[in-house]
Amino acid sequence: MLKFSEDMRIGHPVIDADHLRLIKIINQFADVSAVHTLFDGSAPSDCAKIMHETLRSLIAYTKEHFAREEKIQRECMYAYHEMHVHEHHALVIQLEEIARTYFVRKSKRLDGKALAELKEFMNFWLVNHVMKFDVNMREWVCPKE
Numbered sequence: 001m002l003k004f005s006e007d008m009r010i011g012h013p014v015i016d017a018d019h020l021r022l023i024k025i026i027n028q029f030a031d032v033s034a035v036h037t038l039f040d041g042s043a044p045s046d047c048a049k050i051m052h053e054t055l056r057s058l059i060a061y062t063k064e065h066f067a068r069e070e071k072i073q074r075e076c077m078y079a080y081h082e083m084h085v086h087e088h089h090a091l092v093i094q095l096e097e098i099a100r101t102y103f104v105r106k107s108k109r110l111d112g113k114a115l116a117e118l119k120e121f122m123n124f125w126l127v128n129h130v131m132k133f134d135v136n137m138r139e140w141v142c143p144k145e
């Protein structure tokens with residue numbers, strides 16, 4: 001289960017609240033995938049459907065968050081804004097590709113191995129982005145008074 005750690009805190013209330021919400025959705029996805037894992041990918045189709053819906057809400061909220069974060073960066077004239085936008089774009093593409101592969105085209109089976117890989121990816125992608133990129137904007141979006 002993913003937890004919001006203090007070193008992930010940016011200090012901007014909107015951005016931190018968004019990250020917390022994203023962690024909650026990722027944990028929801030992990031919960032449903034844990035049920036799916038019990039059946040080694042042959043769980044009732046409802047399970048895959050709920051996973052797909054959770055992934056869709058993760059993608060939707062991720063896009064909303066990225067737009068909000070990018071707007072804040074522009075307002076604060078963040079120097080590395082363009083590179084950051086590029087990173088966001090790449091992250092959305094990764095999530096959408098997962099959704100297409102496992103839930104739309106179903107070109108790969110959601111078996112135990114795939115679920116383990118998905119879980120690892122989910123645990124990595126947000127935290128890695130926050131720790132590698134988002135933390136760098138702290139001084140820009142939270143200026144000292």
Ligand SMILES: [Fe+2]
Pocket residue numbers: 015019065069130134
């Ligand atoms: Fe972020």
Ligand SMILES: [Fe+2]
Pocket residue numbers: 069084088129133134
């Ligand atoms: Fe970001």
